[in-house]
Amino acid sequence: ILNVEQSPQSLHVQEGDSTNFTCSFPSSNFYALHWYRWETAKSPEALFVMTLNGDEKKKGRISATLNTKEGYSYLYIKGSQPEDSATYLCAKRGGGGNKLTFGTGTQLKVEL
């Protein structure tokens, strides 16, 4: 993996479904992994900043795990709601100050 990659690119789920997406990144020179939620017509909002291998974070129905050795992070949403519809971005900080390298995002649409 040379860049930060996210999959799937887009996802349609039904209200109440649980879902997850993947962020893959180069495992070398790892300092932190950020997750952001970006709703249409709003600004990206931070969900989690993860730094340690095996780290798990949770915020309400959303949780994330991190594997720095193999270079991936999973974001889980339990019981999706229409208000969860957004683009979810991950970004790696690989040293060099505050520069974040972003993936292109996973666009989630939750339908009634």
Add this chain to the structure above:
Amino acid sequence: KAGVTQTPRYLIKTRGQQVTLSCSPISGHRSVSWYQQTPGQGLQFLFEYFSETQRNKGNFPGRFSGRQFSNSRSEMNVSTLELGDSALYLCASRNGNDLNSPLHFGNGTRLTVT
């Protein structure tokens, strides 16, 4: 506490012109970063300022420049605009010197170059 404020929200310029975008960070935040988003691309890092000093710069040509003032407000300038500069430009501020604190983004400036 007011969020990150970017002005203007929308801008239309002609090729060859220059443009200045402004960003006011959250009060007390001394780090300001700029990102560019074009269709199909992830957010691309432009530069970061901390206490009026540029700390990092992304892989953009010298036509892209920035500065930060003593009140932490930041401006970004693009000279000799090209069609490819059409993008959403996002500014983000961060609390303190903790590199693991999250970024707080503004709503962005949508620049269209014709």
